[in-house]
Amino acid sequence: MYLVTILGNLFIILAVTSDPHLHTPMYFFLSNLSLADIGLVSTTVPKMIVNIQTHSRVISYEGCLTQMSIFLLFGCMDGTLLTAMAYDRFVAICHPLHYMAIMSPRLCCLLVLVSFFVSLLESQLHNWIALQLTCFKDVEVSNFFCHPSQLLKLACCDTFTNNIIMYTAGAVFGFLPISGIFLSYCKILSSVLRVLSSGGMNKAFSTCGSHLVVVCLFYITGIDVYLSSAISQPSRKFAVASVMYTVLTPMLNPFIYSLRNKDIKRAMRRSLSKMFYT
Template sequence: MDPGNDTVTSQFLLMGFSEDPELQPLIFGLFLSMYLITVFGNLLIILAVSSDSCLHTPMYFFLANLSFVDICFTSTTIPKMLVNIRTQSKVITYAGCITQIYFLILFGVLDIFLLSVMAYDRFVAICHPLHYTIIMNPQLCGLLVLVSWIMCVLNSLLQSLMMLRLSFCTQVEIPHFFCELNEMLQLACSDTFLNNVVMYLAAVLLGGGPFAGILYSYSKIVSSIRGIASAKGKFKTFSTCASHLSVVCLFYCTILGVYLSSAATQSSHSSATASVMYTVVTPMLNPFIYSLRNKDIKRALKRIVGVPAM
């Protein structure tokens, strides 16, 4: 019999970044600012795409979905942390922790799926330009997003249900600013072998699979660009996917950096600090990356804020 099954904790403590009271206002102000920038920036992208008929194309349809998911992804962690700082409490309930894990996995994996779908869209646009409108029809675009949602919901539900079978012996201190799945497994009293198998299998299939698709798409894109004779033509073609490639590199590099650094240092505090990159910084930067070099987005944004187009 597993001795941990008889004892269940009703709440956890999110330890955050620092216990120094003097640093709490600084942390609160910094994360509140980043959260507001993230929500406002991504909302502007959604409004720009929905209000401008010129942006009613597959590429911008997927971008609007990515912006919505980024808002949800950040909203899963930051508001709870801000509330805890304001109330000077570190408590999160057991149900709240499981719920946070569910939505973190859901929106985190959905980010990966949407980035892979956007890579496929760029692959079709560059490698099969004459058939682009036929292949990337509205029905296929909607189906790709719907399938991504279904797969991510099922995976998140599985991971959360697997967490429910575990028990935690005492009031557990989580050395993080949110309930991170891997950290929670390390704190459990009961056997986590099956949970780890499911977690790593899902990471390989749902993380590695889309990443392989992105690499394949860009290998074909690079081959097509190399076949273009003029340097101007090569630059113009590559510029259509430069923003997406920047977001992919930022997202995957930060995730890999977090888990490689945590594995090397074995420091939960370092892992929590590094996790800010993919949970907060990346969703905040995405709207800037997509709008700074995109004339269509900038034109639509100027129209929204009432600035006349040049």
């Protein structure tokens, strides 16, 4: 699964960068999403593979904090980039005549940079909360990677204030991207419903279909993990849900976008033919 995820997302990046026809805002965001997915899955899965092969499940305190910080960085970037892609689809469908003027290269780069710095802020905030913990009643993390909510559950001191800060930050950094996606698709839906042509409606929905599938996969499993960690003790269900949005979703993204997108498939065929016949 790890190799499929890495190769699939690398092919997306290769196709977008090598084909001039894909040098558009939508595919620019898609290539950055693939890069974030590679980072997200590479933060947790290699360590898990090593643990399985060596029959050792040990991670240092510094390694745990580093893994958590990088994981939150790329996880948050996934959410913010999906929001940028939703905005891109909103402009493309609701303001097609002004699309290139609005979605300029400068704005696209700015959105990616904002996505990175917002994600960095969230990851460092969670890291700061974890660093406030001075002692632990247990040293066993009930998951295959270091999750901030589980580190708080291991602390022997009162973590009520830390929990409030952590879940408030998670709600803010999660609610804003979801709100942006929801608002964009409300505008898209209202615009599409005014179109009398069934062909125009089909084109609009096919354009947004892949993005909606990825959004649902990522956010439903991610929200389930955060709510489960807040209201109950870690369980097998918690670990399975974590696998869904940290491993399975990044693996499925290239398939969802490539199988439903003729431009991506065409660019991939060109890239593969150049690799094998040059």
